Amino acid sequence: MSDMGPGRRSLRERLLSSGAMAPDWAFAFDAVPRGLFLPEVMWPSAEGERVVVSRTDDLEEWQRWADTDVSIVTQWDDGDHTGLERGELATSSGSMPGVVFDMLRELLVFDGAKVLEIGTGTGWCAALLSARLGETNVVSVEIDEAVAKAAREALDAAGWHPELVVGDGLLGWPDGAPYDRVLVTAGVREVPRAWIDQTRPGGVLVMPWGPIFTGQTALVRLVVNDDGTASGHFVGATRFMHVRSQRGEWPRHRDYLPDGWPADTRESTTSLTASDVLPEDDYAAVDFVLGLLVPDCVHAHGRSPRGTMTMWIYGLGDLSWAAAYFDEETPSASRVYQGGPRSLWNEVETAYRWWTEQGKPGHEQFGLTITTEGHQHPWLGEPSTLVRHIRE
Ligand SMILES: C[S@@+](CC[C@H](N)C(=O)[O-])C[C@H]1O[C@@H](n2cnc3c(N)ncnc32)[C@H](O)[C@@H]1O
Structure with missing residues (x-):
């Protein structure tokens, strides 16, 4: 930690004191500077607006954002957009450090756990998992070839070599199964059965999940049961870009x-x-x-x-x-x-x-079960109290 700049040191303190970063993840934070995974030009979120920052033009400003607890867009419009202007749709990003460590905390890892990450993005998360669990225990799947290439280069340069797969993460990665943990760093509306089938009974999946009605998602922690179902509580609201095939077309x-x-x-x-x-x-x-x-x-x-x-x-x-x-x-x-x-x-x-x-219950009072057939059943309080769709 001694060679850490003041910005990164203060981010570390914030993440620890807010409780986002569990103490057993601090070593990984220290070992993996986020800045090593961010591109030359990037669009951090400043009070809800995206600003553009270039490392060549202003290294100090670029580093300040790398050490700030905000999400940073690294690709627009699936790579079709180039230049310094923002594009239409943010399609890859470095997630907000506070959210990354919330998810890692909720994942409840143990030494030697084998993890599948969906959505490699910048590769920072895959590097954090590698530092905590060993790089041979980490597989990460990214759908976008250019994003995956940049992540591989950044990981190589930083000295981490988890297994990287270019493909549709909704299929999981059966070659590496069974996993103890699955971490999904893009929002989903439908949980693919493949993720549960590739996880050991007792294994944990953490993902941002949300219905099509809203851009909001909630982090859910599902535990795989012996009967092949998976169930668990939501642990709080968040916002994430969605996996490609579940973005949803906006009606006209x-x-x-x-x-x-x-x-x-x-x-x-x-x-x-x-x-x-x-x-x-x-x-x-x-x-x-x-x-x-x-x-x-x-x-x-x-x-x-x-x-x-x-x-x-x-x-x-x-x-x-x-x-x-x-x-x-x-x-x-x-x-x-x-x-x-x-x-x-x-x-x-x-x-x-x-x-x-019901007394206006919050996200944490709801939960989600995925059945063996892949149906999604949200519930309130306990899995037997299903929340049913209204049709009028
Ligand atoms: C929020 S970013 C991930 C952040 C990343 N974990 C990090 O540490 O920087 C979401 C990523 O999911 C990828 N993605 C979207 N749909 C996907 C899919 N079906 N399979 C795999 N990756 C997908 C996007 O291309 C994007 O890079």
Whole structure:
């Protein structure tokens, strides 16, 4: 630790004092400087905005960001985008150190545990796992060839040689199975059975999981049972880029309402307010819970031309839609418009009322079971209390 710069030293202290980094991971932090895994040009997150930093132009600034507890985008648009401007979609990154160590802590590793990582990204995490568990116990899978190549070069230069695989991590890596631990560093909406099948009974999987309704995910820790199921609690909210095939296509408004309000639009009112269902906090439990109960839809919000906060909900797979115009002057009677086979607003309102009746439980009170057939069953409190989808 003696040759650590002040920025890295202070990050270390922060991670330890916040409890994100368990003491048994401090040695790995010391052995693996994050800066060795970050590219020449990168886009750290500064108060929600992405700024661009170049090592050649400003080494000090570049190093300051490398030692800061923020996520850093390292690739846009699956590599199609080049240049210094930000691209459309962040497709690879160095995850926030606090989140990386949260995940490593939740993984509950033991000396000599064999780990499969999905989403090599920069390679920093694979190096941390190698430092903690030995490089022969680490396999990491990355879908993007260029990202994997850069990670391999960085790992080689830093002196770590875990097994790196270029391929679709949703298939796991059967050649290295069975694993004691699986760490997924990209968000998933569907947990592939392959990951569970390749893990020993009693083994642990940690991943960011979230329904399509929201960009938010929650970290879940699943333990593999003897009967081949896997189950466990969520351990807190997070936000992650999703695995490639589960990003989800954003629907086009004009496909739902090509000519304004259709003649069969159903009108009603609601007493829910914008702050009930559109929290300012990106990590609020309500967003996650609505997604657990109301499947196969996404939502957006904005202000109408008259300045009214509006929530739009679009069904996926059918053309159901709903719009709630939150009336700040008469909040008990905001107007709702719905169309298509599902009444999506009614589903959201029923879900919200259910959550309120349960005492507004947070992420940690929910859990997830994956059955032997690969079905996903979220639950509240204990695995037998299933959270069921609402369909109206
Ligand atoms: C947030 S980054 C991973 C951060 C990384 N663990 C680190 O330490 O820097 C997510 C990575 O997952 C990769 N990815 C996306 N879908 C994937 C898939 N199906 N299989 C393997 N990797 C995938 C992305 O290309 C991206 O590099």
